[in-house]
Amino acid sequence: MATLYTETITPQELTGFARAAQEDIESKQGTLARWLPNTSVNDVVVRTVVGKDGAGQLAQYRSFDAETPVGAGGQAERKIFELLPLGLKERIGEYDQLRARGGDGAAIALGGIEAATIRTVRAISDRLEVARGQALETGGLSINENGLVQTPSFGRPAGNTVTAATLWNASGAKVLDDLQTWDEAYSDANDGASVGAHVVSRKILSAMLKDEGLRALVRGNSTADAPISVDSLNAVLAAYSLAPIVVYDRKVKGQRVTSDNKVFLLPEAVDPNSGSNILGATFYGPTLEAMEPEYGIGAGDQPGIAVGAYKTKDPIGLWVHSNAIALPVLVNPVASMVATVL
Numbered sequence: 001m002a003t004l005y006t007e008t009i010t011p012q013e014l015t016g017f018a019r020a021a022q023e024d025i026e027s028k029q030g031t032l033a034r035w036l037p038n039t040s041v042n043d044v045v046v047r048t049v050v051g052k053d054g055a056g057q058l059a060q061y062r063s064f065d066a067e068t069p070v071g072a073g074g075q076a077e078r079k080i081f082e083l084l085p086l087g088l089k090e091r092i093g094e095y096d097q098l099r100a101r102g103g104d105g106a107a108i109a110l111g112g113i114e115a116a117t118i119r120t121v122r123a124i125s126d127r128l129e130v131a132r133g134q135a136l137e138t139g140g141l142s143i144n145e146n147g148l149v150q151t152p153s154f155g156r157p158a159g160n161t162v163t164a165a166t167l168w169n170a171s172g173a174k175v176l177d178d179l180q181t182w183d184e185a186y187s188d189a190n191d192g193a194s195v196g197a198h199v200v201s202r203k204i205l206s207a208m209l210k211d212e213g214l215r216a217l218v219r220g221n222s223t224a225d226a227p228i229s230v231d232s233l234n235a236v237l238a239a240y241s242l243a244p245i246v247v248y249d250r251k252v253k254g255q256r257v258t259s260d261n262k263v264f265l266l267p268e269a270v271d272p273n274s275g276s277n278i279l280g281a282t283f284y285g286p287t288l289e290a291m292e293p294e295y296g297i298g299a300g301d302q303p304g305i306a307v308g309a310y311k312t313k314d315p316i317g318l319w320v321h322s323n324a325i326a327l328p329v330l331v332n333p334v335a336s337m338v339a340t341v342l
Contacts, residue, residue: 002310004294005318008110011295011308017114018121018307018322025118025125026272030250032132032257033272035197035336036328039281040303046081046283048154048331081152083285084143086127087323088120113309113320120322124305126252128282132328133257135280136264136336141327154280156333160189163340168207175211175341179242182339186265189334193278195243196268201260202249204341208233243268261342267335280331287323 004011026033092112134141139156143149162182166173183195200208208214209228217236218228234244246269250257258264267277286302289295295308303325310319330336 002312002319005309005311008106009113009309012297014117014307014309015297015305018117018305021118021121022125022305023273025122030248031129031272032136033282034269035266035277036132036280036282037270037275038273039283041283041285042303044083044285044325046083046329048079077155079155081327081329083283083325083327084148084150085323085325086124088123089319089321090116090120092116092318092320109318113318116320117307117322120320121305124322124324128326128328129250129257130252132282135328135330137258137262137338139330139333154330154333156330156336160334160337168211168341173211175208175214176240180240182265182337183242186337195265197243197246197266199246199248199264199266202247203260204263205230205245205247207342261340263339263341265337278332279335280329282326282328285325287325289323
């Protein structure tokens with residue numbers, strides 16, 4: 001039987017350490033939480049109202065037996081998304097030897113707990129990043145693991161998935177024309193809100209930097225055929241009132257989170273942990289662990305990753321349990337657009 005281990009660090013302290021580690025991991029690796037920011041909710045479901053045109057909003061509370069509020073878009077569908085549990089536990093095997101090390105044992109145990117916490121938090125962060133990528137690329141999720149099967153669709157219009165008439169690595173490509181057309185369509189569908197970022201892979205960026213049309217605009221009257229930079233490319237886009245290029249190439253276990261042949265037209269990036277936008281969020285609900293009195297986590301801090309260390313007697317060892325209840329949700333799916341360009 002496992003018992004909570006608090007000799008060197010409490011669950012409250014370890015949870016704080018874990019959440020700081022999550023922020024550090026995502027800031028260093030790059031994260032789609034810049035467009036689906038981490039957001040706490042005191043529930044394990046998220047309700048949205050999505051119109052036939054893909055415009056959506058968080059559902060509003062209403063009185064029982066009262067009519068469900070519908071936005072100005074006319075017909076709408078109420079959707080309920082269950083936040084899903086995910087997590088990982090890891091055994092600190094070397095604990096068996098720590099008891100023989102006198103005063104250093106506690107410090108070594110703490111170091112092992114913190115290292116295991118970082119690894120398990122990274123696993124949670126990676127899994128959520130994969131889900132964010134799938135949500136943005138497909139407009140839905142397809143989850144089938146550990147006996148859990150969920151295939152929620154966020155209701156993004158089919159017209160928000162497009163393909164360039166001439167691929168950008170082919171002769172005759174019209175990169176600027178394509179971006180102008182898609183950005184205009186995005187703005188029309190979002191009540192005038194403009195694209196805030198064109199999220200691309202380095203492979204797409206390379207094709208853009210080689211595009212003769214863009215190169216001519218960057219060079220202007222100059223006859224020099226020098227390479228163009230991302231900054232000069234973004235300056236040209238800005239001159240045409242187009243959003244900048246943002247490179248995203250994150251991989252999880254060697255697999256790309258998003259396809260390298262697609263451009264993602266998204267709102268402007270925000271702070272992953274305190275920002276908000278018109279597209280959606282990665283919602284975190286409270287875990288049962290966080291609500292346990294011995295974890296010592298206040299009600300307002302219960303949503304999010306929760307981590308505790310446990311001790312077993314047979315065999316003697318320490319375990320780190322990291323858990324979260326979370327799901328990325330496109331609240332307003334029309335605020336995302338995907339274009340195949342390679």
